[in-house]
Amino acid sequence: MAQYSVYRPWAAESRGGLDQLRREMDSLFNRYTGAPATGRSRGVYPAVNLYETADAYTLTAELPGVDAGDIHISLKGSTISLQGERKIEYESQADASLHRRERQAGTFHRAFELPVAIDADKVEAGHRNGVLMLRMPKSPEHQPRRIAVQAS
Amino acid sequence: MTESQALQAREKQELEGEGARPGPVFRPDIDILERPDAYLIYADLPGADENSVDVRFEKGILTLDAQLATSPEPSWEPLHTEYRVGTYHREFRLSEDIDPDGVTARMNNGVLELQLSKSAARQPRSIPIQAG
Numbered sequence A: 001m002a003q004y005s006v007y008r009p010w011a012a013e014s015r016g017g018l019d020q021l022r023r024e025m026d027s028l029f030n031r032y033t034g035a036p037a038t039g040r041s042r043g044v045y046p047a048v049n050l051y052e053t054a055d056a057y058t059l060t061a062e063l064p065g066v067d068a069g070d071i072h073i074s075l076k077g078s079t080i081s082l083q084g085e086r087k088i089e090y091e092s093q094a095d096a097s098l099h100r101r102e103r104q105a106g107t108f109h110r111a112f113e114l115p116v117a118i119d120a121d122k123v124e125a126g127h128r129n130g131v132l133m134l135r136m137p138k139s140p141e142h143q144p145r146r147i148a149v150q151a152s
Numbered sequence B: 001m002t003e004s005q006a007l008q009a010r011e012k013q014e015l016e017g018e019g020a021r022p023g024p025v026f027r028p029d030i031d032i033l034e035r036p037d038a039y040l041i042y043a044d045l046p047g048a049d050e051n052s053v054d055v056r057f058e059k060g061i062l063t064l065d066a067q068l069a070t071s072p073e074p075s076w077e078p079l080h081t082e083y084r085v086g087t088y089h090r091e092f093r094l095s096e097d098i099d100p101d102g103v104t105a106r107m108n109n110g111v112l113e114l115q116l117s118k119s120a121a122r123q124p125r126s127i128p129i130q131a132g
Helices: A017-033
Strands: A048-052 A056-062 A071-076 A079-086 A097-101 A106-113 A124-128 A131-137 B025-027 B030-034 B038-044 B053-058 B061-066 B077-081 B087-093 B098-108 B111-118
Touching (some): A071 A131, B053 B098, B053 B111
Antiparallel strands (some): A056 A131, A079 A106, A097 B030, B098 B111
16 A cells, blocks of 8 residues: 655644744754754655745655656646655566665655645656656746836 | 565665765665676665766775765755755675676666676686696
8 A cells, every 4th residue: 555645844833833843853852862854754755855936846856766657746736746666676687696685666655735736737847867856836826926116 | 576565765874974075975775686797786876977976996895975966956945855965975895806897887867786797706727737
């Protein structure tokens, strides 16, 4: 069964308050444990970062070794979802023995609800060096507008 | 082939004491296979391209280093961060003799694929015995 969860990390109360609190807790925790500070949600693959600019959201996901054809991206309303499978096949290496196995294979499914609607027709997806990058322009009503100031 | 299982995320492992490099340094996940004639090593290096990868084999120790080809642009405001980016470093000892000239490396979709040929087995040599 694929893992499925919708993240709303930017819900109104989390933009400043909870997120800030979480970062401070992480930092306090890490000061005592020496663990690196990350906001990763445990057990969820792939790890995703989201960024915002004035006119778009950009999502990046680390998916090394996953073929573009094995990544399915869908958009419903303001929810973007990624699903697919990471395949690692050593069956062809019949005469080889496996000494160490750290890389994992399997299926994945993640979904993210974006703060505002996006322009579905203008979403661009790229996949380079094992990193998926999705650029999702905000819908026209959420685009910044330049207001001309007229001299009187 | 067994049914696919859902992937579990693993925390990137950050290395300590790599002070000579700027920014965080991560330990990539690797698989190591051994064939009769070679070792095959696969390392996950998301974000690194073939020009940024440095592989060295010296005194039985294989060292991998890689830089990121691209980073988030400064104008992007982070909304949600689950992974950090940085350079990659890993080294390990290989037990058998490797032919230093028999190392090939290529990058495929963020995965480094290394093939290290074993040095030609010491061929049993027959020593002619000369009649005295």
